[in-house]
Amino acid sequence: MAIHYPNGSSYKVSTNKSLKKNHNDKHSHHKLTIYGDRGMTLEQEINDSNNYYLHKNIAVIHKKPTPVQIVKVDYPKRSAAVIKEAYFRKASTTDYNGVYRGKYIDFDAKETKNKISFPLANFHKHQVEHMRQCVQQGGLCFALIKFVQTDELFLFKATDLFTYWDNQFNGGKKSIKKDIIKKLGINIQYSLNPTIPYLKAVDKLLNSKGES
Amino acid sequence: MAIHYPNGSSYKVSTNKSLKKNHNDKHSHHKLTIYGDRGMTLEQEINDSNNYYLHKNIAVIHKKPTPVQIVKVDYPKRSAAVIKEAYFRKASTTDYNGVYRGKYIDFDAKETKNKISFPLANFHKHQVEHMRQCVQQGGLCFALIKFVQTDELFLFKATDLFTYWDNQFNGGKKSIKKDIIKKLGINIQYSLNPTIPYLKAVDKLLNSKGES
Numbered sequence: 001m002a003i004h005y006p007n008g009s010s011y012k013v014s015t016n017k018s019l020k021k022n023h024n025d026k027h028s029h030h031k032l033t034i035y036g037d038r039g040m041t042l043e044q045e046i047n048d049s050n051n052y053y054l055h056k057n058i059a060v061i062h063k064k065p066t067p068v069q070i071v072k073v074d075y076p077k078r079s080a081a082v083i084k085e086a087y088f089r090k091a092s093t094t095d096y097n098g099v100y101r102g103k104y105i106d107f108d109a110k111e112t113k114n115k116i117s118f119p120l121a122n123f124h125k126h127q128v129e130h131m132r133q134c135v136q137q138g139g140l141c142f143a144l145i146k147f148v149q150t151d152e153l154f155l156f157k158a159t160d161l162f163t164y165w166d167n168q169f170n171g172g173k174k175s176i177k178k179d180i181i182k183k184l185g186i187n188i189q190y191s192l193n194p195t196i197p198y199l200k201a202v203d204k205l206l207n208s209k210g211e212s
Numbered sequence: 213m214a215i216h217y218p219n220g221s222s223y224k225v226s227t228n229k230s231l232k233k234n235h236n237d238k239h240s241h242h243k244l245t246i247y248g249d250r251g252m253t254l255e256q257e258i259n260d261s262n263n264y265y266l267h268k269n270i271a272v273i274h275k276k277p278t279p280v281q282i283v284k285v286d287y288p289k290r291s292a293a294v295i296k297e298a299y300f301r302k303a304s305t306t307d308y309n310g311v312y313r314g315k316y317i318d319f320d321a322k323e324t325k326n327k328i329s330f331p332l333a334n335f336h337k338h339q340v341e342h343m344r345q346c347v348q349q350g351g352l353c354f355a356l357i358k359f360v361q362t363d364e365l366f367l368f369k370a371t372d373l374f375t376y377w378d379n380q381f382n383g384g385k386k387s388i389k390k391d392i393i394k395k396l397g398i399n400i401q402y403s404l405n406p407t408i409p410y411l412k413a414v415d416k417l418l419n420s421k422g423e424s
Contacts, residue, residue, distance in 0.1 A: 060345045062305055065279040068295065083280065086295035093274055097309060099318070102350025104311035133272045138314025 040195070042111050042146045042153075046096065049194035053100075059199060061098030061105055067091050093130045094141075100199060101206060104139040106131065107158075111146045117175040118145055120168055128165050131158040140205065144188070144198060145181060152178075154185035155201040252407070254323050254358045254365075258308065261406035265312075271411060273310030273317055279303050305342045306353075312411060313418060316351040318343065319370075323358045329387040330357055332380055340377050343370040352417065356400070356410060357393060364390075366397035367413040 040048070046063070053059040072085035094108040108131075110122040123143075131141040141158035156176075164176045186201040252260070258275070265271040284297035306320040320343075322334040335355075343353040353370035368388075376388045398413040 054345065057345070057348060060342070060349050060351070065277040065301075066282070067277040068280050068282075068298070070278070070280075080299055083295065083298035083300070086280070086298055087292055088295070089277075099316035099346055099349040099351040102316070104314070104316040106311070130272070133266065133269070134311055136269060137272050137311040139272070139311040 042109050042144070042148075043095075045195045046109055046144065046198075049196045049198065050096075050098075052194035053199060059098060059100035059105070061096055061100065063095050064091070064093065064097070090124065090126065092126050094127050100202060103206065104134065104137070105202065106134045106139050106141045107144060109144040109146070111148050113148055114175070115147065115149050115178075117173075117177045118147075118181060119175045120165060121174065123161075123165070128161065132162060135159065140202065142202075142205070144196070145185070147178060151190070153188040153190070153196065153198075154181050155188060155198060155205075156181055156185040157205065160184045254321050254356070254360075255307075257407045258321055258356065258410075261408045261410065262308075262310075264406035265411060271310060271312035271317070273308055273312065275307050276303070276305065276309070302336065302338065304338050306339050312414060315418065316346065316349075317414065318346045318351050318353045319356060321356040321358070323360050325360055326387070327359065327361050327390075329385075329389045330359075330393060331387045332377060333386065335373075335377065340373065344374060347371060352414065354414075354417070356408070357397070359390060363402070365400040365402070365408065365410075366393050367400060367410060367417075368393055368397040369417065372396045 043063070050059075050061045050063070053061060067089040068083075069087045069089050070083055070085075071087065072083070074082045074084050076082065094106055096108065097104070097106040099105065108123070108127055110118070112118050112122060134141050135158055143156045143158065143161055144153065145156050146153045164172065164180075166172075168174050186204055188196055188198050188201050191197050255275070262271075262273045262275070265273060279301040280295075281299045281301050282295055282297075283299065284295070286294045286296050288294065306318055308320065309316070309318040311317065320335070320339055322330070324330050324334060346353050347370055355368045355370065355373055356365065357368050358365045376384065376392075378384075380386050398416055400408055400410050400413050403409050
């Protein structure tokens with residue numbers, strides 16, 4: 001069975017029966033899982049991995065819905081309400097949060113085409129402030145940073161991000177060198193299932209002293 | 213200064229300067245806080261309280277955006293993108309989550325006009341399943357249940373909810389008597405600031421053994 005995506009490329013899709021077995025909910029839909037890193041966006045890869053973690057009872061982490069300001073809604077007879085006018089709002093938080101090993105997890109995912117450094121402009125001020133607030137409450141916060149040209153993915157601790165974020169307003173650089181992200185961050189290797197085993201990197205954080 | 217709401221009623225509004233003082237972020241907007249329970253919906257009351265907790269650096273708890281399936285977007289020249297067709301989707305999680313005292317907090321808020329019992333149909337199956345998954349990962353989950361006729365508000369633990377939820381499929385009642393909610397839940401008294409001091413009730417849960 002092959003699914004053809006808009007760009008014409010084809011993906012191998014497999015129904016994951018082992019998930020079914022471990023899942024308590026009899027009424028759950030039969031899930032399709034797309035394996036590997038074959039043109040998926042980082043967001044798709046993370047959603048895919050979160051689905052895996054959810055159905056394996058490993059963690060409950062969801063992407064938040066896109067914030068939308070709804071202005072006009074039609075209520076046609078005998079069919080669903082249709083939103084006729086709405087606008088995108090800026091998110092005041094990060095995109096992902098949830099619970100893992102009893103810990104509050106909060107992160108955002110960023111891709112860059114830049115080969116040697118990560119531009120800090122990828123973050124909104126609100127997102128960084130949100131992470132700062134969460135860290136203060138004992139949450140575990142980080143960024144997943146992907147260098148798309150080389151398919152390299154890193155977990156970068158929020159506390160490290162704060163240092164570089166703040167520095168840019170004190171004469172520091174407006175980007176973080178990839179070498180620094182390599183050194184301070186945790187490299188995440190793509191795998192079959194989950195696509196992005198980022199909770200392994202979270203384990204390293206939780207097991208070390210310098211967490212969050 | 214008075215704000216007139218669509219229903220014509222007027223609310224006393226006060227600029228809360230003490231929030232300003234305790235807030236580290238110099239760039240934060242000057243917040244207006246509406247005090248007390250004067251016709252606000254439960255959602256407004258909770259958002260209001262969450263704002264208070266956020267700016268006092270007590271907890272970071274947000275309402276998730278309404279999930280919307282976007283079908284058609286227009287990109288007019290020189291102005292913001294307009295969503296022209298979209299549909300409401302069912303939420304697969306609860307509405308509120310965040311972090312408090314290092315704990316993952318997850319809850320939903322429900323109002324009922326019923327005077328003597330709370331109909332379980334107020335919950336979607338997905339929301340209950342989501343809470344079950346969160347509890348399993350060590351999260352603290354509950355419902356805020358408001359009897360609007362009498363302005364009575366209770367924190368009701370998810371683990372208690374599960375009992376009554378599951379019972380309804382085994383010949384049990386489709387609702388929970390208010391007396392039971394009074395007995396098992398924690399009453400929350402409305403206050404000036406925050407409107408709903410529900411984290412006091414959470415403290416009781418966290419300080420007791422039978423948490424979550």
